[in-house]
Amino acid sequence: MSLEAPVLLQRIPTPPWGDPRDRKLVGIDAYFDSGGYEGLKKAIGTEPSEIVDLVKSSELRGRGGAGFPAGMKWSFLPPEDGNPRYLAVNCDESEPGTFKDRLLTDYDPHLILEGIAICMYACRLDTAYFYIRGEYHQQARTMEFALQEAYEHRIFGEKALIGEINGRSPQCYVHRGAGAYICGEETGLLESLEGKRGWPRIKPPFPAVAGAFGRPTIINNVETLAMVGPIVERGASWFKSMGVARPEGAPPTVPASYGPKLYGISGHVNRPGVYEDQLGVRLSELIEGLCGGMLGGKRFKAAVPGGISMGVLGTDQYDAVLDFDVGKKYGCLGLGTAGVIVMDEDTDMVSVARNIARFFSHESCGQCTPCREGSGWIYKMLCRIEAGDGTTRDLDLLLELAGSMGAMPGTTICGLADGTNWAIRTIVNKFWSEFEARVQKQRYVSLALAGDR
Numbered sequence: 546m547s548l549e550a551p552v553l554l555q556r557i558p559t560p561p562w563g564d565p566r567d568r569k570l571v572g573i574d575a576y577f578d579s580g581g582y583e584g585l586k587k588a589i590g591t592e593p594s595e596i597v598d599l600v601k602s603s604e605l606r607g608r609g610g611a612g613f614p615a616g617m618k619w620s621f622l623p624p625e626d627g628n629p630r631y632l633a634v635n636c637d638e639s640e641p642g643t644f645k646d647r648l649l650t651d652y653d654p655h656l657i658l659e660g661i662a663i664c665m666y667a668c669r670l671d672t673a674y675f676y677i678r679g680e681y682h683q684q685a686r687t688m689e690f691a692l693q694e695a696y697e698h699r700i701f702g703e704k705a706l707i708g709e710i711n712g713r714s715p716q717c718y719v720h721r722g723a724g725a726y727i728c729g730e731e732t733g734l735l736e737s738l739e740g741k742r743g744w745p746r747i748k749p750p751f752p753a754v755a756g757a758f759g760r761p762t763i764i765n766n767v768e769t770l771a772m773v774g775p776i777v778e779r780g781a782s783w784f785k786s787m788g789v790a791r792p793e794g795a796p797p798t799v800p801a802s803y804g805p806k807l808y809g810i811s812g813h814v815n816r817p818g819v820y821e822d823q824l825g826v827r828l829s830e831l832i833e834g835l836c837g838g839m840l841g842g843k844r845f846k847a848a849v850p851g852g853i854s855m856g857v858l859g860t861d862q863y864d865a866v867l868d869f870d871v872g873k874k875y876g877c878l879g880l881g882t883a884g885v886i887v888m889d890e891d892t893d894m895v896s897v898a899r900n901i902a903r904f905f906s907h908e909s910c911g912q913c914t915p916c917r918e919g920s921g922w923i924y925k926m927l928c929r930i931e932a933g934d935g936t937t938r939d940l941d942l943l944l945e946l947a948g949s950m951g952a953m954p955g956t957t958i959c960g961l962a963d964g965t966n967w968a969i970r971t972i973v974n975k976f977w978s979e980f981e982a983r984v985q986k987q988r989y990v991s992l993a994l995a996g997d998r
């Protein structure tokens with residue numbers, strides 16, 4: 546399956562439709578000239594609640610990692626009470642292997658701003674914060690510039706096209722993060738936005754009820770919001786003509802995987818980059834088609850399907866269908882951000898696991914004991930195994946530790962612990978023989994005997 550024409554990348558030349566060397570920043574005039582802000586114009590002629598219903602019926606699922614249906618999230622907001630309500634746009638993009646939101650901010654910032662304005666209008670949110678990771682200096686400047694253009698064209702500000710919301714003129718601000726992975730987690734992001742340490746909050750209450758500054762807040766990923774304009778303009782059926790329907794016989798509560806999706810592919814391929822395709826494209830199609838095959842003609846060994854917290858696909862899962870069901874079908878956590886990292890036959894999986902464990906141990910915010918202690922412990926064990934000093938008992942302990950982190954609901958506050966769990970567990974299980982070959986057989990010494998010596 547492949548997409549007939551680009552949607553999110555319609556103004557960003559990308560194979561198979563365009564040459565990346567022709568890319569340039571799409572300013573507001575070029576955006577208008579190419580049909581931009583048509584979705585917004587249509588939206589303001591429609592009742593806000595109808596826009597929420599439209600997004601709901603499109604079954605658009607969040608593109609930030611969890612795949613939660615966007616329209617459903619929007620409908621969780623309480624009725625307006627005249628006080629402020631917020632939109633927090635998640636452009637933290639710190640999940641290793643993920644760089645799709647950066648492409649949109651680099652070249653087509655108005656596609657994102659159009660989605661933001663429609664969401665504010667539909668959900669009656671008067672203030673939007675574009676939360677962008679600290680390392681994205683250039684992208685923050687691009688967004689600031691695009692925002693200035695948008696204010697000049699009354700997308701936001703006094704006399705904005707979307708009108709006053711909660712008695713206020715709608716405002717949108719760029720807010721720069723300071724470079725912590727955990728600030729991408731939605732409630733860590735809110736704490737950071739409020740000027741505090743990015744410590745995730747215990748839920749409930751969910752942000753739609755009590756979010757930024759204790760007020761109702763919608764948090765959506767950049768790509769999710771970028772998809773809103775085209776949906777409003779072209780309709781839910783158009784959106785649902787792409788992607789994968791829910792399995793036959795599944796109840797309507799099981800969300801499908803509709804629409805186009807950005808796949809960011811890195812690692813051992815000839816042409817790494819961000820590509821757009823339908824949800825449900827096969828990993829092998831992406832690698833052999835858009836990415837021009839494996840680097841140096843080497844054989845495929847493993848791939849991360851969507852950011853390292855999702856775990857890995859094994860050697861026999863080269864043909865995996867990349868939709869939101871990837872977790873259930875192939876024994877990993879899920880599609881995540883669709884930031885695919887491809888690894889060839891020469892990749893040392895012990896070293897991959899050690900590197901990932903180091904990341905999670907470093908980025909754990911430390912609030913929950915299993916995550917704080919467990920991730921550091923796993924990292925130390927993997928260093929030992931990699932150095933050839935591990936034992937078979939270390940492997941069992943590694944699986945026990947990783948398998949229990951985040952798996953028990955309520956023992957950790959956020960999903961970072963689950964990410965550690967899935968990444969380590971899937972690598973060790975799917976590449977067990979590689980780990981086994983690196984450890985020494987454990988000689989058990991009874992404690993009683995040891996004491997007698």
Ligand SMILES: Cc1cc2nc3c(=O)[nH]c(=O)nc-3n(C[C@H](O)[C@H](O)[C@H](O)COP(=O)(O)O)c2cc1C
Nearest residue numbers: 607608609635637638639729730731765766769960
């Ligand atoms: C540790 C952690 C890091 C996350 N980082 C990001 C991120 O960088 N960007 C993002 O959009 N979502 C990230 N998320 C997911 C957000 O918590 C949230 O689900 C998402 O922003 C909601 O937007 P969506 O519904 O449009 O996907 C992260 C989650 C966790 C647990």
Ligand code: SF4
Nearest residue numbers: 910911912913916959
């Ligand atoms: S799971 Fe880890 S990162 Fe998340 S709140 Fe707990 S300690 Fe912090």
